[in-house]
Amino acid sequence: MAELRVEHPSVVMVLGSRDACDSFEVPDGTTPMRIAPRELMLVDAPGVAEVRVPTGSAPWVENVSDAWVALVLEGVDALAAFARLSELELPVEGWIQGEVVRAAAKVLVAGDRVTILVPAMLATHVEDRIRTDAAEVLGS
């Protein structure tokens, strides 16, 4: 069985040069995802600066929490539930980005917890589809 929860984690975007992204100091307790050569996404990063510095080589840092919603699958069958939603092959630990039920998602795997981050305007659609397509595997 697996449980589905909806969460609103803190999400911060860092936009800068490759070097700036490579050397950005990631705060403790934060999961960094280098989603593009010049874009770094930090999840659950309380305390990272909210100030934007868009010019020069210093990275542009912004809190974009409003843009994302997390659908969290947790439990023994979390991976089995995910297999009903996407053809992505998940890493054992870590993250991957790709299509999950027609949404452009970032997926984080930690133990028996699979976190699916989707754009906020698709959250309702994705939640509905998870409950329908993985019904056999989700607890109530």
Place this chain on the structure above:
Amino acid sequence: MAIEIPCSWCGPRPFTEFSFGGEWRELEAPDPEADFARVYLPENPEGWQRERWFHAMGCRTWTTVTRDTRTNAIEGS
């Protein structure tokens, strides 16, 4: 499912995660006639084609690949 495109950042992914950007096209042509050909007369080869793909469902960066339109083999993979 199916054909994979090697995204320059994410590696090989199903083509359904991408938007197809068409055959590679120069940004400008030397004269109006050449511009007509540039816009309306792509090579459309039966064979290797240089083309652009946008990883819409993933990193949202653009990748240029060379693909054999007969077999969907991608150069270098």
Place this chain on the structure above:
Amino acid sequence: MGSIEFEGRPVSFEQGDTIASALYRVGVRTFSRSLKYHRRRGLYCGTGDCPNCLMTVDERPAVHTCTAPCVEGMRIERPGGFPNAERDLLHVTDSLHRVMPVGFYYKTFVRPRFAWPIAERVIRRATGLGALPPTTAATRQVVRHEHVGTLVVGAGIAGLDAARDAGAWGSVLVCDEGRICHAIAPGTTADRLAELATEVRSLENVAVLEGFTALGIYEGLHVPLAGDGELVHVHPSRVIVATGAVEEHGVFPGNDLPGVMLGRGAAGLAGIHGVRPGERAAVVVRTDEGIDHLRALTGAGVEIVAVAVSTALAARLPSDGVGEIVVDGDVLEARGGSSLRSVTLRRDGRGKRFDCDLLVLSLGLSPRDGLARMALPGEPVTLVGDAAGETRHDGRCGHDGTVCLCEDVSMHDLEQAWDEGFRNAEILKRYTTTTMGPCQGAMCGRALACFAASHADGRSHPPEGPDPPRTTARPPTRPVTLESLAAGVHEIVDKRTSLHELHVAAGAQLDRSGGWLRPFSYGDWRGEYRAVRERVSVMDVGTLGKFSIAGPGADELVDRLFPCRTDDLEPGRTRYVLTLDEAGYVMDDGLLGRVGEGEWYLTSTSGGAGRTDARLRNLADRLELDAHVLDRTAQWGAINVAGPYARDLLERLTDDPIGAEAVPSRGFADVTVAGVPCRAVRTGFVGELAFELHHPRRRGPGLWRELVDAGREWDLRPHGLDALELLRLEKGHVYLGQDTMPDDTPVKLRMSWAVDMSKQWFLGKQALERMSTLPPSRRQVGLEFSGGPADTAALRGEPLIVRGTVVGRITSAERSIALDRAIGLGWVRTVDGGFPERLETGSGATARVVPTPFYDPEGGRMRG
């Protein structure tokens, strides 16, 4: 032990019975009627390959009863036949074979014209594999994806062997259409199989799926497996195909009579189910297996009257109890009425007839390799076991008989098609439909390939040697239901703003628009329209594309992407921008605002947001510009506060200055409204004083409530897309996609003012220059109607006509409330070198081309 229902009659079944064996035991011999000529068909292959045993089971048509196990309470029917399959009056079509030759429907009933629709309906009613149950809903299919190292298709001995060895390479998934061991008679093979199965099941990284059919091999690799109520998309690194072989189909006159069976079919009935397939049998033995089949028959008490045996196997026949032995003989013909009555065997040109009710053919094995042949060259797909066998032709060929059982195509039909000029296997296949039925060539593919190859050489039968190649194999391997094909396909994606629940609570009529679920009206769109024109209103425009663009290369990026000047835009100011493509065609529009040095804010249409993001990134990449794009579409919502009292309303909720100086008519400012940080952008889309409040998505509901609350003072009503349709129409504003064509340029849209051709370079400039030398061809125009219908909106879509010729189309139309006139937008082509000013609509109204905007042409109301 149990009971099933067959056409209303109860039939009992025993442990392990298939539907076919249970029915055969109680005397059913006609299992179906052939597709075209309604010939009786009996059990034949017994392995789920030929179409003869297909029946409707529990309302599901086309079920192979020879492999489907009996389940208590099943309801079985034979489809087809009028009035039923047992006594079928339509059998008369068989005698009309001469006037209904192959492809007859391409040649007859062409004239008189009225005849074809009638004939088609009659033909359709007379053929087919059963009716789809009209009221049964699709059952939900569970869909899942599996990533494995090796997929083995087929759990026979070769498949299980391969699965056990493949474990060394990573995870393994083995699948089989049926249950392992289901079709093997007790004996050494069955024992060995059971042993292997136990061993394989005990391996840790091997999973076994029974009852799943591999539908095809797609590029990738991707193999969908269809089971009962479940679809598994397997993504293997390699595939091993161990699907075994089909017994060869015998082609001779009378070969499709009930009573003619393939060896495995007859031996299965006798050996596995204990059902005697007949009383007196003629048997053809040309394979090792055939000897075992013969033994199974004698063991069940069948009297063998004759055996035609190949020279190589003659010595291994039992010495007695097998009737007359004809070495190196074959079947000349089979005869009978509703079932087999006699068989003529021949050798060396001499034939002898034997009276019998059963003919058993063990002619050879044909690899069931269709699945593997779907793979592209170079893909890691291998064949093992009988599926990897090679068939060789021994120089014999039938001269008549049914070649394609599924589609009722005879050897004679193939000859006729050849005479008509269809002279290779692929073309013959398409003209006669051979191999295009449920068996997909399992029975007839070889015969078709041999026929074409031999005739191409001018021979009547192919020479000895390897078989010629088969026609192209394509998915699905077996008939598949639409339920399976549709499973897991989600094409409708509804995006929602954070105000969605508020709209629902307000009784809004919601519908899909541009990928979003949006309010079209709150019950009275005309009242909402009036609120905008006369007082104040709010609209949820959170669906708009919104982008922040920043970086050292940002200035250059926007300057090169948009056709207008951008370098002269001051901070806090906006400009209407068109987005063009390489060909100079208008793809999108929006507002571009300068935030500061190297920093911009861009809005786009709701439906075009994704493409705008892609376009910005593409140009930045191609021009190697150091610019970042941050898509705010999800992060920020937007509420448009519009109407003559818009500013008054906002003043109630903000301490920040929002007068004409602080937030000028083509500008924006960051202000706090009702405690919510907003970017207030002045817009002119509806033609009234309006502020689009771009705000953090989660603060949206609170902001909306405060605006609606404070708005009571002016009787505020929110408005939706229906009201917006007329509001923007009165200003002559086009809806991209509705009023524009894919090849509209700024000139055609009368928007040359949005383009600065003196700029050195922008995307599409060269194309516009090239096209500027061409004469004008088409133009978007404003229209006013007279003599039209009471509901002006009905004019939308009507053609525009000049002297009887269609020269344009109406793309928008509605009765203007403010102006009390029927107005619209459309496009017209040139007539005699100029654009017409007066036209007729398709329904006879008059249309006059008029300048736009219709309402407040000076624009004073929105510039307040």
